[in-house]
Amino acid sequence: MSAHADLPHLTYENTQLPKESLWRKFPLIGIGIGVVCLALAFVLGGSEGGHEGGEHGGGHQQFYLSYLTAFMFWLAISVGALFFVLIQHGTRAGWSIVVRRIAENWMILLPFFGILVIPLFIGQHDLYHWSHPIAPDDLMLQRKATYYDSTFYTVRTIAIIAIWTLLATALYRWSTRQDKTGDGKLSHKMRWWAPLGFVAFAITTTIGAIDWMMSLDPHWYSTIFGVYYFAASVMASGAVITLSALALQKSGVLKDAITTEHYHDLGKWTFAFIVFWTYIAFSQFFLIWYANIPEETIWFGHRLVHGWEYVSVFLPIAHFVLPFFFLMSRHVKRRRLTLALGAGWLLFAHYVDMFWIIQPAVHGEHFSIHIADLLTLVGLGGVLIGGFAWFMGRGPTAPVQDPRLEESLRFENF
């Protein structure tokens, strides 16, 4: 137990990103990378998509497919960060306060997905088979014509992002206001709203996962799908919060504030969601495999042929077996280098997961990786990391005036 004198004293000033730090330049660099990469991806993703888009497509099918994959990848991180913030408030956790601002700054990017989602509408016909006129003999699709009505779909998308925006901006504003005032009432307020936030979060995340990913194969359905995306998102955000904390400390902020103890807990949190994701993914696969009903197995069927079978085998290894055994050890979670390696690998596995869910729906006939996949991933990453850096530069990098900050600073695993 450390004595009071040993605790670092965090103030509004000493937690700011240094002026000369790369973080300060990253908003511009990131946007630059984003624009260049996305433009390149659009051009390069057009040539091939031309004939694949068919009569309904706009000729850039590959671009939109890659874009959707990258979109869901990065969205998961912000959605997971929102959950992270909500659960820390909801359970009145003490350990996590010092890293909460990192999660908040990933969470506050959610409103920008309102803009980033636009290409999905432009490329709707290239991506979503339900947006084409429904064939008269396709009775199953005709039954859900009301759900996949394009107006209703648009309203849902807007509503989901609006609710996320509302939650994220409210939590962000209260938390940053506390940096200046130290008002304890704000802590109560965030705690009071967190449980209601969960309700909104559960519904919106589920519908989002169904509308943007499950609907790629509109005949297929799985009641667990929303939980699947949730599990993936919490795991991915855990990895990103860890990596962000490490990167921030490299630039000289929060040096003594975020300790091995916090990393250990972040590692445990992420580890728990590696297992939870596996549990959900296994439940979904296993029940469908065992019952063997053709209209359900077809979804896995697409992923077990034409080269996709290698991805299907690789995914559980990359997303479960390797990180599970690697991160199980206490020493690995408490060493920064090994923890960073684990977190980085998890992000890779998360991309494989999104790729495996999204791409076979359109590229069912063969497994392929396109340069546009990489470009959209990096492009959106540039924009979003740029956004994160900008928010980080706006104020202190930790909730310096949270009345309970000391509890987090003195936290120790035992």
Add this chain to the structure above:
Amino acid sequence: MATAHDTIDPLDPVKGRAPLILGNASFADITNAVAAPLEQTSYKGWWLGFGAAVLTLGVLLISVGYLVWEGTGIWGLQNPVGWGWAIVNFVFWVGIGHAGTLISAILFLFRQKWRTSINRYAEAMTIFAVICALLFPTIHVGRIWLLYWVFPIPNQMAMWPNFMSPLLWDVFAVSTYFTVSLLFWYVGLIPDFATMRDRSKGLRQKIYGGFALGWRGSMRHWVNYEKAYLILAALSTPLVLSVHTIVSFDFAVSNLPGWHTTIFPPYFVAGAIFSGFAMVLTLAIPARKIFHLEHIITTKHLENMAKIILLTGSLVGYAYGMEAFVAWYSGNEYESFTFSHRMFGDYAWAYWIMITCNVVSPQFFWFKKMRRNVTVLFILSIFVNIGMWFERFVITMSLSADFIPSSWDYYSPTIWDISTFIGSFGLFFTLFFLFLRFIPMVAIAEVKTVLPQADPHWHPESAHGADADHATKEAHAHG
């Protein structure tokens, strides 16, 4: 009683965590309070309760005896509904048996120190509930003298159980769960058995001493104990999820609409925790009053359980919603028929009881006043118990309207269905009443660790007076 909470500023980083044990209790006070029910010779209320439980156990013995003599035909089972109350009761009891291990394993890993006041009897409840659960598949096999056939024992008939059947996985899952829960419970009990040994005389002392395995409370003992406890907690955590997951597979691997849906595993686990915590409340509320343990199992503990009930109840509500939505979304007419049949068909009454008890009633726990009102908690916990029984009933009754309309039938229980189910409560409560009088119902050693005095930095001279001082030290202990 609640004063200590009200005077504490929850935002204070050091003093913000309210004391878990009220009334400035010392180590000795805890031991005395918990040991009292075991040492006092006569409890009128206990004898009354125990007597009623034993009588009900008699009902079970008669029902099971008649069943073994006559066969499962005495139940209401019929052609489409080949699984009646037996499977409903099995899942009901297994579900209740989930709270104990969740509290002792998962809440332990989550550093939820309030669990120390309730884990012992929640674990006891778990073990007794799993015993009740195991009873039903056992007697449902009909010829129970052939029960050993469920185990893969090499035999001259070269006959093996069907390894592809989730019912066989149940045999392994539930028996593993039972074994690990029992071990976990027993490991936690060893220091307390030693305490009882040191407080008793004669034969009693010998018996407690035998169970205490020579525990002397040395540093070496404690180090081993803590390690064993952590390892058992880590092992039990996946078990909490796996047992009810496999129970859900009993239904979900089939092709039956209403049973086959991918959300079943997590939905069953959430439901199990939900019903388990409700049963903990149902039992804890009278027990803490009768045995004067209100300073150890405080309103704060009850409130926390109410929050978990609200959370898991809402998760169950989410699953009901997803099932109904996907039944429509799938465009599969069997699926949508099953759900409209559930909601508006022959068993609509059961469906709406389920929705009211499981989804609507926990919503009262959004309000702090309700969460801290012991009467409301007790009543709602019983509602949840009822609702969770009906959930399994509603699911099982998907059988009544299968794919061939000519075979549809309405399931009605016979008197023997009912007497067996009621009798199982006799078994449960007989064991529970015995537990209350012979085993410390609160983990004495563990509760002591959350007292302010347990902190090595605690100074007796600074601890006079206010609870707030205790809280200071306790926050230190929390780190």
